[in-house]
Amino acid sequence: MTDRPENTVATAGAPFAVMLRGALVPASVAGALTVVVLTAVRGLDALPGSLLGLAVSIGFFASGMFLLSRLVRSASPHAFLAVAMAVYLAQILVLLVFFIVFRNASWVDGTALALTALVVTLAWQAFAWRAMRTARLPVYDEPAEDPEQGR
Numbered sequence: 001m002t003d004r005p006e007n008t009v010a011t012a013g014a015p016f017a018v019m020l021r022g023a024l025v026p027a028s029v030a031g032a033l034t035v036v037v038l039t040a041v042r043g044l045d046a047l048p049g050s051l052l053g054l055a056v057s058i059g060f061f062a063s064g065m066f067l068l069s070r071l072v073r074s075a076s077p078h079a080f081l082a083v084a085m086a087v088y089l090a091q092i093l094v095l096l097v098f099f100i101v102f103r104n105a106s107w108v109d110g111t112a113l114a115l116t117a118l119v120v121t122l123a124w125q126a127f128a129w130r131a132m133r134t135a136r137l138p139v140y141d142e143p144a145e146d147p148e149q150g151r
Contacts, residue, residue: 015132015135016065016066016068016069016072017065017069018131018132018135019065019128019131019132020062020065020066020069020128021131022127022128022130022131022132022134022135023061023065023123023124023125023127023128023131024058024062026123026126026127027057027058027061027120027123027124027127028054028058028120029123030119030120030122030123031053031054031057031058031116031119031120031123032054034050034054034115034116034119034120035047035050035051035054035116038050038112038115038116042109042111042112045109046109046111046112047112048107048108048109049107049108049109049110049111049112049113049116050109050112050113050115050116051116052102052108052113053112053113053114053115053116053117053120054116054117054120056095056098056113056117057116057117057120057121057124058120060091060094060095061120061121061124061128063091064087064088064091065128067087068083068084068087071083071087072084
């Protein structure tokens with residue numbers, strides 16, 4: 001048999017924390033590489049737009065996972081759905097304000113922003129999925145060891 005760790009208790013928000021830790025660094029690296037490539041290919045005019053796309057994308061996904069990992073403390077599906085929908089609505093409203101503020105900005109290269117956001121989104125989704133698949137989170141309560149069973 002394999003040895004189990006002493007503390008295998010998982011909280012309700014644990015899957016989101018695992019996905020946040022597993023996706024933040026790879027998505028940031030992919031976004032930074034995209035910024036470098038776009039700046040080399042499209043020139044320095046692409047730098048502000050691609051940096052903005054990187055910041056907004058990382059902020060969008062990281063804030064959602066962070067808030068869900070902190071706010072979901074109940075295993076109740078109803079509570080989870082309510083919290084997840086509230087977080088998602090807040091994220092969409094923030095994105096709406098972002099697009100309203102930056103829609104006419106002449107210094108933003110829209111193509112660079114969109115390509116960087118796309119790369120970060122794909123990397124985030126892939127690595128969050130990978131983190132969740134490789135996480136060892138218990139999905140049920142293991143029976144307690146009964147000292148009288150061995151007799």
